Amino acid sequence: MTLTQHAPAPAAAGVRPGNQASLIVHGQDRTGIVAAVSSVLSKHQANIVQLDQYSDDPHGGTFFQRTVFSAPNLKAILPAVEADLQRQLAGGFELDFQLRDMSVPKRVAIFASKSDHCLLDLLWRHRRGELPVNVAMVVSNHTDHADEVRFFGIPFFHVPSPAGPDKSAAEAEHLKLLAGNVDFVVLARYMQILSNDFIERLGVPIINIHHSFLPAFIGAGPYAKAKQRGVKLVGATAHYVTEDLDEGPIIEQDVVRVNHAHTVEDLQRRGADVERAVLSRAVQWHSEDRVIRHGNHTIVFA
Amino acid sequence: MTLTQHAPAPAAAGVRPGNQASLIVHGQDRTGIVAAVSSVLSKHQANIVQLDQYSDDPHGGTFFQRTVFSAPNLKAILPAVEADLQRQLAGGFELDFQLRDMSVPKRVAIFASKSDHCLLDLLWRHRRGELPVNVAMVVSNHTDHADEVRFFGIPFFHVPSPAGPDKSAAEAEHLKLLAGNVDFVVLARYMQILSNDFIERLGVPIINIHHSFLPAFIGAGPYAKAKQRGVKLVGATAHYVTEDLDEGPIIEQDVVRVNHAHTVEDLQRRGADVERAVLSRAVQWHSEDRVIRHGNHTIVFA
Amino acid sequence: MTLTQHAPAPAAAGVRPGNQASLIVHGQDRTGIVAAVSSVLSKHQANIVQLDQYSDDPHGGTFFQRTVFSAPNLKAILPAVEADLQRQLAGGFELDFQLRDMSVPKRVAIFASKSDHCLLDLLWRHRRGELPVNVAMVVSNHTDHADEVRFFGIPFFHVPSPAGPDKSAAEAEHLKLLAGNVDFVVLARYMQILSNDFIERLGVPIINIHHSFLPAFIGAGPYAKAKQRGVKLVGATAHYVTEDLDEGPIIEQDVVRVNHAHTVEDLQRRGADVERAVLSRAVQWHSEDRVIRHGNHTIVFA
């Protein structure tokens, strides 16, 4: 009986075609990079499906390129493509590059606490085939959402967070669950601070979502402060987590309109709507290798 | 010949009908206020055209009401309406109220510096009959826009702003120009700080527009900082000027989307577009008595 | 065990306070209506919490008013309030009015087919306490969503729709399920046409959601046509169902931006996002008596 209670698997329509790869190139701009990349792909009969390029300064700035290419025998040729790119880009141009077979979805762990709007929005979008990821697990410091998560056929792990400042036991358990199992982590309104040590040892990107206001309201009760100040917009920001809490590179932002008649609870509900929309876009773009980090900002080829 | 160079007068279509008045009521909420107001109007055969009411707490909060009413012989009955309201509202309920004949447009002075996008947007909207105001004058610390302003048939006054911190001479000249001549002032990207003494002695509302970001970027060069941080939205906030610079009650806010490919100049241009849109809405709503100040926020019946 | 699989009941926070009622007044505008309404409420010690008024022409147009009022002993005084309003409004002014105790949520049936984005968005929002309704049942011509709906603790009824044009047997079963049990019906991407006879015999409002484009694309495959035409916006419209299919009074509309790189499937996903947002707003506003139908359009006091 439990089996029939599971939501159906992601629709095949949403799965990436099996013969596409992404290539991210990133480094000091010089004449001839596009030509070098495209001649390598051309040599291997790979067809460029999408190409976005950006240079932050035409005169000696930083160069960014995202290329999606296809080939009938992609898996067979990828090692040779990589070797050629290594020679041309890393050797000749001293550029960084990442090559990835897009038919293998990135594996993600979603962290949540009591709020479920971001968590559920991600799970539903994943089920509808909108997010090309493999949701490896959901981790929470509460048990509230265990049934819902398992209803989607996804493992749920409860890791309590102790009251004091020392989170090392919980973080050790997190690392045991995550190590080798995920390619990135999404904090879907996870209300615990991660230590710098944890971030460093985890070693994969972490995406966070938080509310945003004009102006910013620091500290506890931001929605109550926003109400008191009479803001006309409530927003959300998705960003990569760095050691500077809530100050990492911004991936996506959006706002929703509010007015004087909205209560603090109304502001929170509208904020929740924009949070889930912004987070799901950030997760999708990250999954599709559309986001390149550079310094404290991002290049998003969306 | 100069005469024909003047832009035509505002279209009659935009002028408010001559027989409408606005009534703002504001104070401690109690049962029966709406009934008291409407029975006074009903007694004088005045017809309620618009009525918006808001209470920030049903149990003993603050009450706000904006009523627009019409009567064929409005100017004749207004003094008696006012006397009745004084007895009922100020006497019986201890409420503040403002009654205004809407056929008399508010008089405004626009202050500008080098940037003209907000100034010109207001002047064009006024000419098209969209802003029910009387633009009494434009004041600037530069002469750049004298011809353009006079082209609209509006007086332009140049009041230079000295380099040092002491603005008292310029402010004295401002007060001489404004005193008794204007009902409010709009700072349309006027890049000089107003002293608290000036704000107090001026005694009429001042509306300002400034850029807004998520997060905020304090100090000089905010657009360069926003570019560096990779923001995805650029915004603007219109607010009443108080002694706390840029911290007064917010009237209106909006944002526009930007991306990594936009230069600092692109951000500024997009910011200029949203600034002029936000400021013109704020000016229109203030002109139509749609904005009620309360504490450090506003009630906007837009 | 099945019990623990149920999602928790709506949060108490979302439930309307038990002592508020809504009053909708609608009819020929005349001087004194607001005074008449508010003096009745004042007489019964009822406190006006919200009041929105609109007249489509100050000179003899149609008058619309929505009032929310509270009283400690609301249920006790409602009959007397109604009798007084009947005398004053229906008698004196020949106006229509509806009085409703807002502590009793409206009962709704949701109809769905294969698509689940609108259905699930409504169920999640309801569970989070955002929609002040009682979801009496979900009805579908498919069985796909039975488990998910029952997971929310809501009855699911499968009423197959036969292939031919004669839907009378299915509609008879619908009427048996709905009669006396619901106050309105929401078509959440229900892909069957309702007969005029059914609409008439049902006798409660029906809200529908459908995609919208600029320009419109008539007939089958609208998203494919929109892609071919290169539209830059994809939208959705929520409206009341009338005998003119998809031509009933509009409650809410919104759009989302698309570009040339979006596939037909991308357009459909973006369309689904805006559909669920628009439908949930329409359902909320209808539930809170914020929508007044007049001719072929609506007055929305949102």
Next chain:
Amino acid sequence: MTLTQHAPAPAAAGVRPGNQASLIVHGQDRTGIVAAVSSVLSKHQANIVQLDQYSDDPHGGTFFQRTVFSAPNLKAILPAVEADLQRQLAGGFELDFQLRDMSVPKRVAIFASKSDHCLLDLLWRHRRGELPVNVAMVVSNHTDHADEVRFFGIPFFHVPSPAGPDKSAAEAEHLKLLAGNVDFVVLARYMQILSNDFIERLGVPIINIHHSFLPAFIGAGPYAKAKQRGVKLVGATAHYVTEDLDEGPIIEQDVVRVNHAHTVEDLQRRGADVERAVLSRAVQWHSEDRVIRHGNHTIVFA
């Protein structure tokens, strides 16, 4: 004296750098096109500043590429670049391409009638250096805006439009003014129909702006019909003019929110705001070679 009445010339900041060219490539997709283009540019020491590529079907669809490149001695090398591209692209791949020196702004004629919101928005943006075009002339069937246009230092030509259906005399005069003098034409709320013969003989792109609604309202008085139907959004569409009136390829669209309290005049004003915003974006993108026409739609690399 007249000289000082002229608005200042466009700011140097807005002028494109003198050493950039754009290259548009368009045709049947095949493996190796990007490599062929970039190796030609690389051979001439040209640096790729922007590159956007799109294929409407990875398997044998149509290929679109926009490349902006720079070179210190651009004007000197352009003929040789063109010859190489001709050999590689037109010869080897049978592709169409257009190469353009971006330091030479496109020349545009703006056509207007009585409404000035679109005309003036374009002229102000041009003056602020936001539109990299040379406004060669303004043509109108009315004289209302002669002084304003000349205030910007731009030639104004009055070509009356006779009442009957035969516009051949006016169109002959238009052709005499335009032939050889402009690279494209903008209809900035020009309320006259252009004959197919005129469009064909003119031989340069024509951009038009018109209002858009969900649903569409055909025929006269669309705003009055939209008001009657209670639309919640008012929009605008900028498109290339083809023989099918108002049915040409869409360049840009946007909407603005309205509600029941807006009069028909309010809808028109809000519509005017969105019209000018949409038209100015379309003109900017066309000026920067960001729009590629294909069948009845566009690829916009914005």
